[in-house]
Amino acid sequence: MQWNLPNILTTLRLIAAPGIAIMFLYFERPYADWFALVLFLGASITDWFDGYLARAWRQETKIGTMLDPIADKAMVIIALMVIVGYSSMSPWLVLPATFILFREVFVSGLREYLGDTAGTLKVTPLAKWKTTAQMVAIAVLFSQGIFEHYLGMSAYGMDPQLIDDILSGRVEDLHGLRWKLVGMDITGWVGLGLLWLAAALTLITGFDYLRKALPYLKETR
Template sequence: MVTTTILRGSRGTWSLPNLLTYGRVAAVPVVVGCLFYSEIDWMRWVALGVFIAAAITDFLDGYLARALEQQSALGQMLDPIADKLLVAAVLMMLVADHTISSYTLGAAVVILCREILVSGLREFLAELKVPLPVSRIAKWKTTLQLVALGFLIAGSAGDKVLPGTTQIGLALFWLSALLTIYTGWDYLRAGIRHILED
């Protein structure tokens, strides 16, 4: 039988998993700042490097929290917030520099709306003491979304190294949007079921 320990106080606050999450939050303004000058190729590469490092911490922090038995209430709260801050900020900057434009704006809106919907559901169900666990397909969605955003951050600079980089990113972005709709509906259906049963 596995016992999950929720750390409180300074030990939980400064645990390695939480430090990785803080790093992901700190990466947001760096990526945004680099993408503000997205017409400069090397700034896109810096943004991509920081984004990849942040994405890696997204997978590492949860794994390390379980492996080291350093799960904390702060980490459980901050982890999804850090994820959403990173994705939303990158999406806004890619829209601003027209990497994401025209019909692809629809995919960006779908992704942002789903994140808000799931956050609202989690908050509501938490008050009812009902957990809303992350499904396996939702993890695949997140992975695909991060890979797509990586290609799009490289954008025009990436096209000079690997022709079609932006188009690959847009195709993966649309695929992640479709998975976003599926997982969003899955979470909404589960939430509604708990509401009706209450």
């Protein structure tokens, strides 16, 4: 493997992918949420830099071309697994996550089957927008988990009626319950909307790849 800077960044992103889940094994929340968010954002930023630098410095390599989409998929799949696992298993969250995971596995299988002709399934501009939407959605959903956990910590031990009085404005909000609730709601809805957008782009690009691969899937006689 040629150890130029773009390939090093790609490799670090690949290593960071399982680190997102490991954060929740060794740290308590909300620290795990913060560490996972920072790690995910850092890895997402390198996704842009390694491609840009490889093209600008003419350091594109076969190993980098192979590892780049693997690192992207590993990050998205592991992060979605963590988010769904720590959520209330809402179907509005599980369904788009399922579409995304299914498409990633399906397209990877197509590329493996096509072998030398896998170049037919080159990454399209729409697929890059799909990856961007996925990463932004996941980052926002990690942020929602942070707001949710801080809200729970602030309200811990409070009487439900007192919480209702604080949120309705009848009692002074000394612990910031209202802004934490607003932050949780906004990041929740925005993250979910972006995840559905990413799921729609995921299905569109998946069908596009299948259409391109169909001529190579026909039985020869």
